[in-house]
Amino acid sequence: MLAATRRWLRGWIFQLKEKEPGEVVLVMRRVFILPTRPGIAFVGLLLIMLIGSVNYNLGLGFVLTFFTGSCALVDMYLTAKNLAFLRLAPGRAQPVFAGAEAQFELHLKNDTPRDRYAVWLGFQDEGEPRQAVDVASGGSSAVVLSRPTKERGWLAAPRVRLFTRFPLGLFGAWAYWQPDLKVLAYPQPEVSAPPLPTSGAAREDGYGTVGLDNFSGIRNYQPGDPMRHLAWRQIARLHPADGGNLVSKHFEGGAVSDLLLDLNALPPMLDIELKLSRLAAWVLEAERRALPYALNVGHREIAQGLGEVHCAECLRALALYGKEGA
Amino acid sequence: MIARFTRMAGPLTRDKSDTLLLLLASVMVLFPHFGHLPSWTSATVCLTLLWRAAITMRGSRLPPIWLLLPVSLLAMGGVYLSFRTLLGREPGVTMLTLLLTFKLLEMHARRDLFVVIFLSFFLLLTNFFYSQSIVTAVVMVATIIVLLTAQITFQYTGAVPPLAKRLKLAGRVFLVAAPLGVLLFIGFPRIQGPLWGLPGDAASGSSGMSDTMSPGSMTSLALSEEVAFRVNFNGGAPLQQQLYWRGPVLSRYDGRTWSRIGQPQSPRRLVMLERQLTWTGPSYSYEVTLEPGRRQFLFMLELSEPLAHVEGANTTYSDELEQLVQANSDKRLRYDGVAHPAYYAQAGLDPEALQTWLQLPQGFNPRTLRYAAQIQALRAEKGDDIAIGAVLANFRDHFEYTLEPERLGHDAVDEFLFDSRKGFCEHFSGAFVYIMRAAGLPARVVNGYQGGERNPVDGYYTIRQSDAHAWSEVWLGPKRGWTRFDPTAAVAPERIRTSLAETLPQEAPFGLQGLSKLARDQNSWLAKMRFGISAVNNAWNQWILDYNPSRQENFLKELAAAFGNWRLLAALAACAALALLARQRWTLHKRDPVDIAYLAFCRQLARHGVTKAPDEGPLSLSRRVRQLNLPQEKIAAMTQFLELYGALKYGAPSAQKDNPVARLNSLLKQSR
Secondary structure: OHHHHHHHHHHHHOOOOOOEOOOEEOOHHHOEEEEOHHHHHHHHHHHHHHHHHHHHOOHHHHHHHHHHHHHHHHHHHHHHHHHOOOEEEEOOOOOEEOOOEEEEEEEEEOOOOOOEEEEEEEEHHHOOOOEEEEEOOOOEEEEEEEEEOOOOEEEEOOOEEEEEOOOOOOEEEEEEEOEOOEEEEEOOOOOOOOOOOOOOHHHHHOOOOOOOOOEEEEEEOOOOOOHHHEOHHHHHHOOHHHOOOOEEEEEOOOOOOOEEEEHHHOOOOOOHHHHHHHHHHHHHHHHHOOOOEEEEEOOEEEEEEOOHHHHHHHHHHHHOOOOOOO | OHHHHHHHHOOOOHHHHHHHHHHHHHHHHHHHHHHOOOHHHHHHHHHHHHHHHHHHHHOOOOOOHHHHHHHHHHHHHHHHHHHOOOOOHHHHHHHHHHHHHHHHOOOOOHHHHHHHHHHHHHHHHHHHHOOOOHHHHHHHHHHHHHHHHHHHHOOOOOOOOOHHHHHHHHHHHHHHHHHHHHHHHHHOOOOOOOOOOOOHHHOOOOOOOOOEEOOOOOHHHHOOOOEEEEEEEEOOOOOHHHOEEEEEEEEEEOOOOEEEOOOEOOHHHHHHHHHOEEEOOOOEEEEEEEOOEOOOEOOEEOOEOOOOOEOOEOEEEEOOOOEEEOOOEOOOEEEEEEEOOOEEEOOOOOHHHHHHHHOOOOOOOHHHHHHHHHHHHHHHHHOHHHHHHHHHHHHHHHOEEOOOOOOOOOOHHHHHHHHHOEEOHHHHHHHHHHHHHHOOOOEEEEEEEEOOEEOOOOOOEEEEHHHEEEEEEEEOHHHHEEEEEOHHHHHOHHHHHOOOHHHOOOOOHHHOHHHHHHHHOOOOHHHHHHHHHHHHHHHHHHHHHOOOHHHHHHHHHHHHHHOOOHHHHHHHHHHHHHHHHHHHHHHHHOOOHHHHHHHHHHHHHHHOOOOOOOOOOHHHHHHHHHOOOOOHHHHHHHHHHHHHHHHHHHOOHHHOOOOHHHHHHHHHHHOO
């Protein structure tokens, strides 16, 4: 009860919000400020200076004390202003393989006439912010915050804490922002996975010699040809402007019988995560060797294909297997 | 050499330039201290700063702690040897300067940086022990800005803007802070210091009037242009000849030195004493600001009502009508007085008491005694006034005023009266009192200041040490009491109208007579400038340096009177804040003039039957405008308007030159 109240109070005071889609403007109500440790020491210094001025009746001492004190107050205002009215927008978030660092791209835009310096960003639950960024007036800056992924699936960006001490470092202003940003973590590819379950030739030979080396000639490029099959040497001979053409290498036996990566075909006693890992490893392997492949995970079937988009689709299906939002 | 230096300087890395800026700030803080630090300390500070600069330029490592620690201990020992103590103001300031210098060599973390900057701020304050002039204040402001710049510089994490921009930012911080600082200065509740006993060295040993008078004691003051005190009359001021600022009263003479006998009176006795003072003429009220220094007396315009209480000092009144004050001080003292130039003082003294002021040392000045016997006979024959007049006439006719008198021997008065016949106030007043006493009239010497220079700019009178003066008082029977006689005035009447030093033939500056005239002429531009500077200085002293609790109270009262009351003031402030807020809101919502013009244009078009569809742009409107059945020039203006609008709204910023909004509006008018 008490903890709940405290959490509610904290959420209310600091205006902690759930996901905020789109751009967020840091209005003054969202910027909080407290003196830093040097700031507290500075107050002590001002007190000593005041007492000294009173004791020795130093007229100029009063001037110095009050003016430096006022400078500290102006610093408080400027520090808050250094954060306030920044516009925050989530950027792109590239999928990663589980275990790797998820990279969250965040954009800070500044359409006020004041340059912003030394704005620190970090995830709220990580303590001290790690990244600092300047945002020029009328410009924007991007920051990439990373966080390790532990398992496959969506990883939402944690709450971000923005912090600044600029200009004098006597006050620290901070604000919270929950960016609407998530990263897809693909299953971690199995290390030293078994060979691809190729049917046809590969299966008979025991190992996938799918005729990648059986170069039989070149032909005109056709949309859908894998990039790695482009015959660069031939292409480079003639500039496209002079009538040169994109040409692809043609391989014998490249069109092996269907490569189907089927979840259900894996040994049933394997852990589901291991199965997904193995499939991910196979997808990458097939992609690397430019073997068209189809994927079948549970109810989801992906027709045979090759290329980045196909690969991403397959990995995504693997990542979201059995999870919400699949 | 220069080539080598520039190569060394080269493009500085950020770290180096930041550290050099901090060094510059420290030098600005430390430099004013060199004037009063022991020379070895200044040398150590200079060398260490140079060392620090060299470390920075070369990029070598800071010295290790095992090297710094013994060096700083050694320096502390040096401070002890210099002052024989580690406590007190001077050793404290010396230690702080050394601490700051060594701290610069021991900077590793952000925390150390703040320590250096905070120490600098404090050292900046300690400099005010020694100087609080306007120049010091200007230097202080510059130093604050450089310190703030250094502090800001260390906050940057990415690109660091050029120094000029950082200085501008620091300057802006200071400028924005300034009004608040002024408000705090005026309104922050002041406490009368000191909070604890000042260390003994707090009072500086500047010269002042002593409480004895022996040959030559005045000459040291006569040539000093140092300000003794300043006076502001509330209302009218008495004539220059009446400006006798009474200080110590000297009634005992040992043949060479005159000294005081006055005793402080208890409050009860003071009441009785006040009954013996009768005022007859007009009164003048005035405010004196006494300069800091050695002090024993509050100089009061003759003759002022006794002061019972002066803020910030213990004051007592003596039976010789002196206003005494305790404690030398390094701060100014302000007090108010009410003077009555026409008075009868202590007319009712009984004859026994009067014996005090008739005593003369035995075995001195036989010739004077003989002369006094003649005066006494004259007194018996024709009365006191005639007799005194005869003495003064003798002075006037046969004596000469000089600040360089001959040395006088054992019978000083004899030698002065009958041999040298040259002297200045101390000789005249001393000899006069001697004659009076010998002739049977109670008399005494009064020291103080005479005259003062009125500043036409602010109306303040400045009384300098060179205005020091000595005159005499004679007790003229139970009707008139103590009456002032100034024998110097008889000899050199101009002395009383002008100041002491000015009566003397001065050396012309650079041997040019014109210059000396310029320097003395009250209407010359030089004098005007001098008065102007003096007025600024005085305002500085009155409002910045001596803004104490009572002055604050008065000023706030005056302010309150000027603004009705505090509530009105608060209401005004609130209104101003609201107005500011409203303005900000308004500018926030202020429409772009281009949009306003476009809206007006669309309304015009609607009258011609062309209604802008919500999703319609200027290009499509332009196409429709061309089909309108209107004069050719009107259509041209309209299409031009739309073209310009499109360029302003969607074009590159470079298109927006030579006041496009005005052109837009004129096109709008043409298409009407």
